[in-house]
Amino acid sequence: MRRLHRIVDPVEHVLQRLFQHWKLATLIVVLLMVFSVDNPPPMSMEARVGRELTGTQFDFVTWEIRAVWRKMTHSLLSAQRLMAEETRHSFLVDHLSLVGETQQLEAQIERIYADPEVEDADAATVELRAQREKQRAAIRARQPLAEAILEEQVAEILVEEGFGVLSQELPPVKMHFTPLPQLLVISPRDHIERIYQRNLTHGLSTAERDAIEAQIDTTFDVSSLITGIGGLSAYPSMLLESSSINWATEVTAHEWTHHYLAPRPLGRNYLSSGEARTINETVASIVGREIGRKVVARYYPEHLPPEPEPEPQPEAPTEEPPEPPSFDFRMEMRQTRVHVDDLLAEGKVEEAEAYMEQRRKVFVEHGYAIRKLNQAYFAFHGAYADQPGAAGEDPIGPAVREVFTRSPDLRTFVNSLAGVTTLEDLETVLDELQEPPPDAESAKVALRY
Helix, strand or coil, X not given: CHHXXXXXXXXXXXXXXXXXXXXXXXXXXXXXXXXXXXXXXXXXXXXXXXXXXXXXXXXXXXXXXXXXXXXXXXXXXXXXXXXXXXXXXXXXXXXXXXXXXXXXXXXXHHHHHHCCCCCCHHHXXXXXXHHHHHHHHHHHHHHHHHHHHHHHHHHHHHHHCCCEECCEECCXXXXXXXXXXXXXXXXXXXXXXXXXXXXXXXXXXXXXXXXXXXXXXXXXXXXXXXXXXXXXXXXXXXXXXXXXXXXXXXXXXXXXXXXXXXXXXXXXXXXXXXXXXXXXXXXHHHHHHHHHHHHHHHHCHHHCCCCCCCCCCCCCCCXXXXXXXXCCHHHHHHHHHHHHHHHHHCCCHHHHHHHHHHHHHHHHHCCCCCCCCCHHHHHHHCCCCCCCCCCCCCCHHHHHHHHHHHCCCHHHHHHHHCCCCCHHHHHHHHXXXXXXXXXXXXXXXXXXX
16 A cells, blocks of 8 residues: 555645645636726716726725735645644634634623723723734734644535535635625615625724715615625625634635636526526525535534524423523514515615614614615515525525435535536426435425525
């Protein structure tokens, strides 16, 4: 066996070098696609909104240059390849723990600055800010290696799921923890549809977001929302900094799915078709959960959350009055969306907007800090239809979930939908798939999604 390894290893080394060059070529092509964007006509809404947003748009060129440089310089060493699996595990867990401690420290500093009883917040936070800077420097130094470890672990599971050639995932998994842009979403008022979106600079205050939204709503008679995001499928993909290994693995796989779909019809039509966008995001959400969970199960099993338990069967009626049901965010949001759609279909725009504000206050009362609930909110969140919620009665989410349930494996599921761009196409794929037998595995998957 050792002699065989001596023969195979040089071959594998050559193939790895070839793929490294292929990765660089892929990155160059992706960057050219990202920045080769046609300018909209000067009188179009896109151009007019762009003029309104002068100075607040996210600088992707600078971000890409810095992110690509960090990836290239780290790849020259690739220290993670010399680390034992146990060492890789400890390094990434410690890194995420440091991130969590630093985030708590930053929250503590913010509370002191917000406290009206603190006369000199600068003096009161001197030591805390010094400690924060020290920890931030440690995070910056460790981050490239932590990202490389996570990339390779996600890639290994993807290859096992069939997304690879010659033991290499295609496209390569590349991600970067970074402050994310905020996303402006615009919808018409008389129905829910994402007709425009633009990435804005990171760190806009609540007052600044409110002012921009009010200006756009008044100028164009639309519904707008500036919202935070958890990830963005640039290349490398942009991930919000987090201390959760479950979240990091899931979002890494989610954004990779967008990269995988980008050259295929479902990816190419992301911005031009609302149906394609919802299918795309729902597929990516399912893949993210499946791959993310498998990565954690293999490399970080102590952090694996339990499988969702099946819903309990209704008990026989008793004389005691039943307890009031707990507030179910997803179902409450689904009901809200359904009623809003009904009101808008009847032309009752003002009534729908008043109802959404009323419902927003209900969500806030139950601990969900929704700043604005409007047509743009549903246009954005409704695209993530892997579970009931803001999508309302949109049939795309349930259809995609059913395709997943009927597919023999994850790769078949993704590839069967990679060429789909409409609900009609989706229903055709679903009709072609045989309904699986009602065995335990199918039941478990149905419960999870």
